[in-house]
Amino acid sequence: MYHARAMTQDFPDSPPPSAADLGYAGATPVAGGNLPELSVSDLSRALKRTVEETFGYVRVRGEVSQPKRVSSGHLYLRLKDDQAVIEAVCWKGTVMRLAVKPEDGMEVVCTGRLTTYPGRSQYQLIIETMELAGEGALLKMLEERKRRLAAEGLFDAQRKRPLPFLPRVIGVVTSPTGAVIRDILHRLADRFPRHVLLWPVAVQGEQAAPQVARAIQGFNAIAPGGPVPRPDLLIVARGGGSLEDLMPFNEEIVVRAAAASQIPLISAVGHETDTTLIDFASDRRAPTPTAAAEMAVPVRAELMAQVMECGRRLEGTANRLLAERRNRVEGLARGLGDPRALLEGCAQRLDDRGERLALSMTGLIRRHRTEVAKLGAGLRHPAQVLGLAYARLDIASRGLSGGVTRLLTDRTTRAQTLAQRLTPQPLVRRAEEGGVRLADLGRRLDASFGRAVADGARRLEGQAKLLETLSYRGVLARGFALVTTADGHPVTKAADAPAGGRVRVEFIDGAVGATLDGEGAPAPVPTPAPPRESAPPPKPRASARPGGQGSLF
């Protein structure tokens, strides 16, 4: 996969070095063997010189293989590509300064010089610098590391601690020289001057990562209350640089230290566009050191204004509150009214009532006294009462005797008057008048009696005549006869007249006895009876009957 190739300096197109070149001018060529004879050491030395002079400074790219750091501090490794391998060594002093820590399989570009190791017939590259080969590879490595650390949970959101609002002591991990610390201090001074503890570290090179990690741990190790104040907040800062320059802040040791920090930590490494792995582990990431200072502290002037504003509102609202309450109390007090006025009113009423009470008492007594006096005045002594009674009796008795006398006189007078008026004259007159009327009435009685008698006689006569005309005798007179039974009962029906029976037939002038011969008598010849007197005309029935009775005649 890696098409690594050794990028060595082109070997000069000059002929191979002669022996003279190699500095063996003194050697004598051997005949038949024109070549001078060299000792191994000579040759090796010559080779060494040649290699070192020719390859005094090379830049070679290859893949790191089997890096091994020995106890002496030197680092041995091999650089290889698909066809060749070259031994390499990095001396202890250089290892510290390396930008990258070589790992197996890492593709790197190294600079250094070649030398030989005559004792082993070897040549090797002495590495001066080492960097990752190509951005992509470096990023790939970082990405892989980030993934691994994230899998451990080092970057978890719940690990992030809030920054203190106003830290008292700020620990800054950065280089003591350079713009970064100045920028931070300036911005802090602008906003809110604080006590700053600077932990000086190298910010690039081999030593940077361990120093930064040590500084973070060191700040966390400071116990509160000790001679050195424990910071409330840490800032790990570095200025901008190449990816390689920023590599210490990608180192695992630094990332782990930042993640483990108990003190909230702001990372501010490189410029805004640079992101290092410490940014993922820190509690806040600032794009620049200046921005880190802004995150670290609020603006003092604004806070003072805020506190003053709060104080002003506190005063105002307290005053308003009191004024409001006072107003209400006063308002209510007004509603209560003046107690003296109330008392005065009551006192006045009391006086009034008292006065009236006194007055009413005397008035009452006076009234009663008057009444008593009146009643007393009306009260008579019994003797007086008796005197009065006697007087009244006397008056009454006097009145009584006078009255009787007067009554008698009166009655006497009236009797005398009546007596004077009592005369027989009227009686006489009335007797006379009665006599006259009696005489008159006597005459009138006689006359009227005579008239009445005469009248009666006349009427009697008339009636007698009428009686006579109305009697059956009248009828008899007109020719009719009355048939009776022997004992005198009239026979009015033929059925009552049995044949052979004895009947009496009365006529006007007398009666005869007759015997009835029964039915079948011849009907009489109707002859008109001559009217003999002014008798009433016969009754229709009687006229209708002659047919039945004709035979009798």
Next chain:
Amino acid sequence: MTELTLPADIKAMSFEDALGELERIVRQLEDGKAKLDDAIGFYERGTLLKRHCEGKLREAQEKVDRITLGGDGTVGMEPARID
């Protein structure tokens, strides 16, 4: 009013907490619903909190020390000069 000493609980408060409580008290008073006695208590506490906040703001000082490491790894500090 006599100068009241800050009670221990206020003294121990962070600036942020003190300011937060001060604002809460002010809001409560501005609501006008507090009883008078409570309101007076609130006011007194608010005044103390304000003084505490002011004190915290006043103690702003710029001081830069540099960490020094002793031979045995002990941490010390010395004034740093950064220019």
